[in-house]
Amino acid sequence: MFSNHKYIAFETIVIREIRRFGRIWLQTLVPPAITIGLYFVIFGNLVGRRIGEMGGFQYMEFIVPGLIMMAVIQNSYSNVVSSFFSHKFQHSVEELLVSPVPNYVILCGFIVGGMARGLAVGIIVTFISLLFADLEIQNLFITISVVLLTSIVFALAGFINALFANSFDDISIIPTFVLTPLIYLGGVFYSVELLPPFWKFVSALNPIFYMVNTFRYGILGSSDVDITWAFFILFVFIVILFTSCILLLRRGTGLRT
Amino acid sequence: MTIAISIQNLAKTYANGFEALKGITLEVEQGDFFALLGPNGAGKSTTIGVISTLVNKTSGSVEVFGKNVDAHVYETKLDFGVVPQEVNFSLFEKVGDIVMTQAGYYGLPRKLAAERCEKYLRKLGLWEKRNDRSRTLSGGMKRRLMIARALVHEPRLLILDEPTAGVDIELRRSMWEFLTEINNNGTTIILTTHYLEEAEQLCRNIAIIDEGKIVENTSMRKLLSELDSQVYILETTSQIPSGFDLNLDNASLEIVDEHCIEVTVSGGLSINDVFAVFSEAQIKIDSMRNKTNRLEQLFLSKLESND
Numbered sequence: 216m217f218s219n220h221k222y223i224a225f226e227t228i229v230i231r232e233i234r235r236f237g238r239i240w241l242q243t244l245v246p247p248a249i250t251i252g253l254y255f256v257i258f259g260n261l262v263g264r265r266i267g268e269m270g271g272f273q274y275m276e277f278i279v280p281g282l283i284m285m286a287v288i289q290n291s292y293s294n295v296v297s298s299f300f301s302h303k304f305q306h307s308v309e310e311l312l313v314s315p316v317p318n319y320v321i322l323c324g325f326i327v328g329g330m331a332r333g334l335a336v337g338i339i340v341t342f343i344s345l346l347f348a349d350l351e352i353q354n355l356f357i358t359i360s361v362v363l364l365t366s367i368v369f370a371l372a373g374f375i376n377a378l379f380a381n382s383f384d385d386i387s388i389i390p391t392f393v394l395t396p397l398i399y400l401g402g403v404f405y406s407v408e409l410l411p412p413f414w415k416f417v418s419a420l421n422p423i424f425y426m427v428n429t430f431r432y433g434i435l436g437s438s439d440v441d442i443t444w445a446f447f448i449l450f451v452f453i454v455i456l457f458t459s460c461i462l463l464l465r466r467g468t469g470l471r472t
Numbered sequence: 473m474t475i476a477i478s479i480q481n482l483a484k485t486y487a488n489g490f491e492a493l494k495g496i497t498l499e500v501e502q503g504d505f506f507a508l509l510g511p512n513g514a515g516k517s518t519t520i521g522v523i524s525t526l527v528n529k530t531s532g533s534v535e536v537f538g539k540n541v542d543a544h545v546y547e548t549k550l551d552f553g554v555v556p557q558e559v560n561f562s563l564f565e566k567v568g569d570i571v572m573t574q575a576g577y578y579g580l581p582r583k584l585a586a587e588r589c590e591k592y593l594r595k596l597g598l599w600e601k602r603n604d605r606s607r608t609l610s611g612g613m614k615r616r617l618m619i620a621r622a623l624v625h626e627p628r629l630l631i632l633d634e635p636t637a638g639v640d641i642e643l644r645r646s647m648w649e650f651l652t653e654i655n656n657n658g659t660t661i662i663l664t665t666h667y668l669e670e671a672e673q674l675c676r677n678i679a680i681i682d683e684g685k686i687v688e689n690t691s692m693r694k695l696l697s698e699l700d701s702q703v704y705i706l707e708t709t710s711q712i713p714s715g716f717d718l719n720l721d722n723a724s725l726e727i728v729d730e731h732c733i734e735v736t737v738s739g740g741l742s743i744n745d746v747f748a749v750f751s752e753a754q755i756k757i758d759s760m761r762n763k764t765n766r767l768e769q770l771f772l773s774k775l776e777s778n779d
Contacts, residue, residue, distance in 0.1 A: 220579025227576025231569075238564075306560035310621070313524045314577035315549035472486065472527045 224316040225324050232328025236294055236335075243294070244336060247286050251340045254282050255347045258404065270406040272435055279344045280431040281403030284365065286340040288398060288423065289390070291333030291366040295325050295373030296386045303377065308470060318464040322374065322457070329370030330363065337362060350434060357442065358433030364449040365426045369394075371456035378460075378469040397423045402431075407439045422448060474502040474537065476629050476660040477523065482532035484518050484684075492518040494684040495532065500662055500677070502537070502628070505655045507675035507692070508664045509771060515684045516664040517557060520633050524554045536629060550578065552629040553622030557637065557664075559614050561606055561621065568593070568602035571621050578625035585624070592620040595650065612643045619647075629660045636670060648674055668771055672696070680771060704735045704743065706750075707759045718749050731758075 236243040255275070263274035270277055302308035311321055344350065352358050372389075380386045401423030407415050418424050425445035432438035438445075464470070477500045484493040493515045500506045510516050521527030523534055525541065534541045536548040561570045568589060575585030593599040596616040601609065609617060615635055622630060632651075636644045644667075651674060655661050665671055671678060671692075678695055680688040688695065711730045718725050722741040726734045735746055743760075750757055 223579045223581065224577050227573055230576075231565075231573055234569075235564075302562070305562055306556075306558060307562040309526060309556065309560045310574055311577060312526055313549065313554050314574070315546040315579075316577050317546065467528055471525070472521065 220315075221317065221320050224314070225320050225327075228311075228316075228321065228324025229327045229331070232294070232298060232325065233331050235298055236328075236332045243290070243332060244339060247290055247336045248339045248343060251282050251286050252343045254278070255344060259347055270408065270439070271437060273348070275348045276350075276435065277406070277431075278404055279348050279350060280434045281401075281427045283337055283340050283344065284362070284427050284430045285398050285403055287333040287337040287362055287366050288369050288426070289394065290336040291329040292369040292373040292376075292394060293390060294332035295329035295370045296376045296380070296390075298328065299325055299374060299377035300380045300383070300386050303380070303469065304383075312470060318461055322371075322460050322464065325374055326367055326370040329373060330366040333366035333369070334362070337366075352434050353436035354433045356433075358430065361426060361429040361433060361445070361449070364446070364453065365430070368422075368426075368449060368452045368456065371453065371460055374460050375456065375463065378463050380469070397421055398427075400424075401427045402439060403427055422452060425449070475535070476500050476502045476504065476537060477662065478533075478535040478538075479519070479523075480533045480535075482519065482522060482534065483530045484515075484522060484527060485530045491684055493522070493529075493532075496681065496684070496686050498679055498686060498689065500660060502660050503655075503658060504660055504677055505651075505675045506660075506662045507671035507678040508662060508681060509668065509671055509678060510664075510681035514681045516681055517633055519681070520554065520556075520631055520662075520664065523552070523631060525549070550625065551627055552631060553625065553627040555615075555618045555622045555630070555632040555635050557633040559618070561614075561617065563605070563607035565606055566602065567598055567604055567606055567609065567617060570606055570617065571624050574621045575624045580625060588624045588626070589620075592623050596620045597646075612639045615639060616647070619650075623654070627659070629662070630654070631662045633664050634666060635663070636665065636667060644670070702737055702762060704737065704746075705761050706733050706735060706757050707731060708733065708750075709756045709758045710754070712755060713753070716753065716755075718746060720745060720749065 255278075259275035259278055263278070266274040268274065268277075299308070302311070341350070376386060376389050400418065401421050402418065407418045407424070410418060425440050425448050428438040428440040429442055429445040429449075432440075432442055477498075479496060479498040481495045481497055482493050483491070483495045485491050496515070496519065498519075508516050508519065518527055522529045523536070523541070525545065536551050539548050539551075541548045565573070571589045571593060572585050575588060580588065589602075590599065593602055596619060598609075598613060598616055598620060601613065606614065606617065615638075619632070619635065635651075636647055639647065648670065651661060651663075655674075661674075663671065663675060675692055677691050678688070679686050705728075708731050712727055712733055714727075716725075716727070718735070720741065722738045723746055724736045728734055737743060737746060747757065
């Protein structure tokens with residue numbers, strides 16, 4: 216397959232993915248905006264006033280980066296896992312498998328589709344947050360790069376989940392029992408400086424903790440983690456997950472008999 | 473003659489130990505209209521699955537137009553299109569989008585993809601439905617959509633896994649005409665079907681697969697010539713006189729009613745000899761058809777001899 220053919224195939228997958236979540240915007244774009252808006256109202260505005268400062272910032276300012284990142288993570292993941300599993304469920308994934316599209320093009324198409332939804336929801340949530348807090352981005356490069364890399368990581372994770380999933384239950388288990396606890400314990404609502412040493416150590420094992428804090432650094436200029444180390448962790452996760460996806464696609468795990 | 477597809481010693485054992493294919497060998501020439509027949513579970517769909525890479529083979533090799541499917545996976549996939557047995561497109565997408573998306577997977581630029589999409593949707597009577605969600609299509613339309621989708625990159629080889637299953641007679645006939653047309657235009661076609669009449673009408677060569685083994689692989693003409701006897705139903709415009717007899721060796725008749733007669737011909741006797749007797753008796757024949765499908769008789773005898 217020539218390079219321009221591969222590009223057309225890639226573009227086709229991306230457009231189809233964007234069209235899919237755009238078609239069902241009431242299920243994909245509106246609910247996260249409402250949920251995160253409620254977090255701003257309840258935790259940021261009502262409870263946050265009583266909390267006062269966190270990590271040297273007003274509580275509302277402190278939680279805004281974490282909530283934006285939470286929206287990006289959840290939506291990048293859920294777009295890929297639900298879309299790819301849906302293709303498996305309806306057997307329409309066979310259209311792709313029979314066609315001459317290389318595995319890495321298939322994977323990249325779904326990653327970009329997941330990123331697109333993650334970023335779209337992230338932008339919506341950012342606009343909502345402006346109703347509650349004044350945001351001044353301290354480091355635009357770090358802010359954008361960490362959000363892009365994080366959405367790649369969770370799009371890849373969603374792809375692996377979809378490959379192994381055999382039922383709709385299987386695509387909700389990981390988000391419910393793994394992803395949500397990791398996000399909530401990843402420093403979205405509190406600074407790890409408040410935690411005792413043991414729980415500080417446990418937090419350091421949570422990759423989402425680095426993503427949330429690096430994003431917070433980009434917006435507020437303050438973080439609980441070393442930024443270089445956080446980017447290193449992100450790159451390592453991307454390499455491991457991307458390689459795993461390619462190997463699973465080559466073996467045909469969950470796809471070929 | 474170029475070989476469109478060459479299958480050598482293909483074997484497939486599923487994880488549960490079921491041997492779906494037991495080392496089948498098969499060749500289909502370019503331009504052929506080839507039938508792969510067999511009862512349920514014989515290995516037809518597994519064979520198509522291996523060719524289209526949806527099923528991982530246990531051993532053996534598959535070449536498409538001289539290129540090994542494993543070694544040249546992307547080049548070989550450009551050469552064939554597959555119409556599966558079950559509907560396998562997204563039921564939430566529009567008809568036109570499904571075909572356009574498939575064209576995109578094959579790297580067709582948007583303008584060319586749009587032209588091909590219109591061409592094949594028109595040919596298959598789906599152009600008016602292009603903006604409808606695919607779930608609203610009838611069963612026959614869904615099958616035609618899968619054919620349009622498989623043809624959008626204009627493959628040299630088209631593989632159809634029971635394309636007319638559940639399709640009404642009128643639609644089946646129109647699909648036969650369409651498939652014959654694209655075959656006449658040079659596309660090699662491999663067809664699996666349960667309708668033996670379909671294979672007999674359309675295909676030049678045939679393989680019968682049973683329990684994962686090829687039990688017959690020959691031309692349709694040669695296979696049909698193996699029949700010992702054939703039974704014809706003749707409808708006449710003039711009344712058949714009572715006591716009418718053919719008085720021919722190797723032919724017998726049974727009068728069904730005064731305008732219908734059943735003739736059994738065997739032992740190399742030509743049907744023309746029968747017509748000559750009717751002509752002599754000034755009985756005009758209006759129509760003639762086989763009482764039972766000829767291929768069906770042979771198909772069953774091949775399966776019986778494989779048991």
